[in-house]
Amino acid sequence: MESFAPTQPVATLDAEERGAFVIRVYQHLLLAIGAFVAFETVLFQTGIAEAMFDFLTGASSAWLLILGAFMVIQWMATSAAHNLENEGLQYAGLFGMAAGQALIFAPFLYYVFNDPKNGSGSVAAAAVITVAGFAGLTVVAFVTRKDLSFLRPMLMWGGIAALALIVVAVLFGFQLGIWFSVAMIALAGGAILYQTQQIMARYPSHAHVGAAVQLFASVMMLFWYVLRLVSQLRR
Template sequence: MSFLDAGTGQIVANAAESERAAFIKRTYLHLGGAIAVYAVVVTLFLQTGIAQAFMGFLSGSPWMWLLVMGAYMGISMLADNWAHSGVSRERQYMGLGLYIVAFAFLSTLPITRALYMDPSILLHAALITAALVGGLTFTAFSTKINFSFMGRFLMIGGFVAMGVIVAAILFGFSLGLWFSGAMILFAAGSVLYSTSNIIHEYHTEQHVAASLSLFSSVGLLFWYVIQFLMAFTSGD
């Protein structure tokens, strides 16, 4: 087991060009690996019937959704804590892996619905997500602006969105096209914020934590692009 100091490495913005480039490369390689593992895990959940069983579980009561959301939030915080761990690199990878599996499990819900409605929605959602992430990444790297100031606004927006989602679950109303559109903007802001932090805020040895942050933002964007396309297709 390799022990690490939580502050190992320099702040990326202050590091030498070669160290900064190596950190960014490691981060995006880990992001690519996380996306590949996510795709495999989602496929397994779909093919083994776990996704269908999950949908059946959620259809039992609105309270089931609240239970799942609470569990997911708890797992996400634990995974993030592990990924930022200064104890060992192994613990960091455990955090990244835990989050990938948890998000893959949760996202089988919109993916299954999209497959029932129109399988092409998933391809379009993936292409739109990739295009948006590419544009936001180019913006962050080309402007070199530190977007860390967005953190407080994203936190407030996240609480507001969570409140709306909980209200929709409890009172049974549809969130629809406009909410999905607003959440795409929120997720895009999260991708920009995470990308900016990779350039400016992380230490050069925190590539696992950086990749988890970016993966969670990209995953959120993909989730709501799917929701938007389904709502648009159904005319909600």
């Protein structure tokens, strides 16, 4: 999570201001999702998604380059989205994150759409599961009185371990199975719980774009691994 200048967090404001902040956050989360769909459509219509899939199929180690580039884009976009002094940079970060997610998803979605055992049905099923899971986790985060800050070290360790496993799998050519997808779904769910509480406890009322970007990254990770699990189960 980003560090902020010492400003009044949303949790200390009255109910009306807290409600207005939450509405702005989820409006911008929907904006990021809409931008992702738009970018993805362009990648498919122009043939870039197919070209990325062919490139990665021919050189599996290229996934490391794509992953590295995505991590740089994600870091830059997150930093820009949390620049509270420049609203233009915040929106650049939001759309930059949507574009980065569209690029990393493009070859995977192309594979699923063109797999006879999966196709659009798997994508639709994964989208529904992701929305339902996100809604449920959001409700839990808002209504629970338990402080979920204890999740932070576990999420950090889980993220580092997952990244190491992905790199090793790419380098040595072995498959990460169904249980890895299940574990990553749990990790994404934990991130959504933690971040939902934190944006209320730590973010000032004018940091809604940064909050939306944080949630968007976790929602997309949840969608990725739900779709991966659905496609694995249908093979």
